[in-house]
Amino acid sequence: MISRAERTLFSDWAWTVDRWLLASLALLIVAGLVFSMAGSPPVAERLHLATFHFVNRQVLYLLPALVLMIATSFLSPRHVRRLALVIFIVSLALVFATIFYGQEVKGAKRWIFGVQPSEFLKPAFVVLVAWAFSEGARRKDVPGNLIALLLLPIAIAPLMLQPDFGQTMLISVVWAALFFMAGLHWIWVVGLGGLGGVSALLAYKFVPHVHARIESFLEPPPPVAGVPANFQSETALESFIAGSWFGKGPGEGVIKRILPDSHTDFIFAVIGEEFGVLICIALAAVFAFVVVRGLFSAARNSDPFCRFATAGLVMLFGLQSCINMAVNVHLMPAKGMTLPFVSYGGSSLISLSLGMGFLLAVTRKRPRSRVLSELAATGAPAAA
Numbered sequence: 564m565i566s567r568a569e570r571t572l573f574s575d576w577a578w579t580v581d582r583w584l585l586a587s588l589a590l591l592i593v594a595g596l597v598f599s600m601a602g603s604p605p606v607a608e609r610l611h612l613a614t615f616h617f618v619n620r621q622v623l624y625l626l627p628a629l630v631l632m633i634a635t636s637f638l639s640p641r642h643v644r645r646l647a648l649v650i651f652i653v654s655l656a657l658v659f660a661t662i663f664y665g666q667e668v669k670g671a672k673r674w675i676f677g678v679q680p681s682e683f684l685k686p687a688f689v690v691l692v693a694w695a696f697s698e699g700a701r702r703k704d705v706p707g708n709l710i711a712l713l714l715l716p717i718a719i720a721p722l723m724l725q726p727d728f729g730q731t732m733l734i735s736v737v738w739a740a741l742f743f744m745a746g747l748h749w750i751w752v753v754g755l756g757g758l759g760g761v762s763a764l765l766a767y768k769f770v771p772h773v774h775a776r777i778e779s780f781l782e783p784p785p786p787v788a789g790v791p792a793n794f795q796s797e798t799a800l801e802s803f804i805a806g807s808w809f810g811k812g813p814g815e816g817v818i819k820r821i822l823p824d825s826h827t828d829f830i831f832a833v834i835g836e837e838f839g840v841l842i843c844i845a846l847a848a849v850f851a852f853v854v855v856r857g858l859f860s861a862a863r864n865s866d867p868f869c870r871f872a873t874a875g876l877v878m879l880f881g882l883q884s885c886i887n888m889a890v891n892v893h894l895m896p897a898k899g900m901t902l903p904f905v906s907y908g909g910s911s912l913i914s915l916s917l918g919m920g921f922l923l924a925v926t927r928k929r930p931r932s933r934v935l936s937e938l939a940a941t942g943a944p945a946a947a
Contacts, residue, residue, distance in 0.1 A: 576637055579927040581860065587853050588919055591904040592629075594846065596621065598905055602833035603826035605819050617826050617907050624909040628916035635920025636927070640868055643924050647690035650917070654683040658721040665725075673725050679910040681722055681730045686918030688718050689879050692738055693871035696745040701867055708745065711738075728766060729898035733886070737879050741871055777896055793897070798822050799832035800893045803840060810839030826907040828899055831891040847888060850903070854881035860926045869925040876922040880915075 596618070603617035613619075638646065657680035665672035673679050692711050699707020715738050722731045739756070802818045805811070816836040819825040825833050835843050857877030864870040880903055887902040889895040901911040 572637065576927070579929065580636060580923055581856070581926045584853060584856055584860075584923060584926065587849055587856070588632075588904070590849055591853075592625065594849075595905040596625070598830055598834050598838075599826065599907055601813055601816065601837050602819060602830040603907055606823075606826045620909070621907055621912070624912045628913045631913060632916035632920040632923070635917060636923035638920075638924045640866065640872075640925055643690060643872070643921055644694050644868070647687040647694075647921070650683055651687035651691055654680040654687060655718070655721065658684060658725070662721060662724050673727055677909075679908075681725070681727055682910045682914035683917065684718060684722075685730065685734060685879055686876065686914065686921055688714065688734060689737055689741075689875040689918075690872050690921055692741055693875050694868055696741055697867035697871050700745060711742070711745075714738075729886070729900050733879065733882055733900070736882060737875055740878055741875050744871065744874060795823060795829060796890065796893045796897060799829045799891045802832040802836035803843070803892065806836040806839050808840050810835070810837050810842065813837055827901060828887065828897070828906065829891055830906050831888050831902055834905075835891075843888075846905075847884075850881060850884040853877060857922060857926065864926075866929075872925045873922060876918055876925075879918065880922075 599618050599621050600615070603621075604614045607614055607616040610616075635643075635646070657675055657678070661672045661675045661680065664675060666674045673681060692714055695707045695711035695714065697707070698705045699709075699711065715735065718734055719731045722728075722734070798818060798821060802816070802822070805818055806816075811817075814837070816833060818836055819833045822829050822832065831843065831846075834846065854877045857873050857880075861870045861873035861877075864873060883900055884903055886895060886898055886900050887906070890897050890900070901908050903915050904912065
């Protein structure tokens with residue numbers, strides 16, 4: 564055990580970090596490796612790769628991801644804001660670059676230099692919006708609300724050009740939730756909600772990709788050569804039915820062999836077939852625990868920035884989890900969104916580790932005197 568009297572950087576971190584959050588994230592990471600061993604071998608074999616090719620690559624991605632998450636959790640709120648600003652600027656520039664020079668996959672340009680920069684844009688965006696709203700509420704000389712208002716179109720405009728409507732929707736919903744938390748007038752909330760509804764309607768009406776996905780989800784067209792139009796969603800649903808409550812057992816799944824994205828977007832369906840619905844419920848409960856724990860921590864936090872950042876980061880984490888699981892059980896059209904720490908993907912894993920590192924940093928317990936000194940360093944009034 565580390566003594567409370569020991570005053571080192573690590574001992575301070577060990578006594579102030581939220582251990583329940585850290586343990587929950589560790590559980591998800593370990594579970595992700597186990598489930599990756601179940602879902603990725605069929606995909607690797609279809610691509611004529613080594614059976615555990617994707618598992619081995621996931622382990623390689625996991626090492627820098629863990630280092631990044633732990634290192635980020637040591638940061639003070641001021642350094643979290645600074646790092647988020649740098650990452651936001653770099654990732655936004657890369658998102659713009661993908662529009663012109665990115666690799667096209669399934670009709671969208673989201674990758675450049677082997678990285679999906681929109682994944683890193685999300686946590687950085689949430690932290691900057693949290694800072695803007697907190698400063699706007701605390702200091703009258705800072706146009707925080709205006710900055711937060713401008714950050715949204717700056718972030719989503721290049722995403723819509725890629726196009727990546729799933730990430731656009733996710734960022735917009737989290738931004739709207741923080742907007743509501745900021746306590747702004749209900750007219751703004753209703754107006755922006757109406758604007759979001761109109762935008763969704765326009766996307767459905769005039770964007771062929773969005774229109775086709777929604778139509779295919781609501782009214783699936785007749786099968787072509789015996790293959791359903793929404794083959795992956797239908798097959799994923801069959802996986803849960805085949806697995807029932809207790810599953811067929813690790814490695815005994817059959818439907819995963821015909822599921823193209825069984826190691827990424829549809830790994831939750833593989834879990835349902837091999838481990839059963841009860842394990843799926845338990846996994847969903849771990850995601851829910853992280854979100855609820857974060858929201859309670861945000862409610863108790865006396866620092867406005869940490870309160871907004873905590874709420875925004877756990878909402879981002881929770882919404883992405885919900886969207887992935889909803890797609891797997893055919894409650895939403897396919898979005899191409901990973902299940903945090905469980906789906907295979909280097910950019911997703913490292914960016915999620917960055918976001919959770921930010922979360923661990925802003926939820927650390929800090930003495931009141933330290934909070935006041937940090938406020939003084941930013942020029943904020945001590946009463947805040």
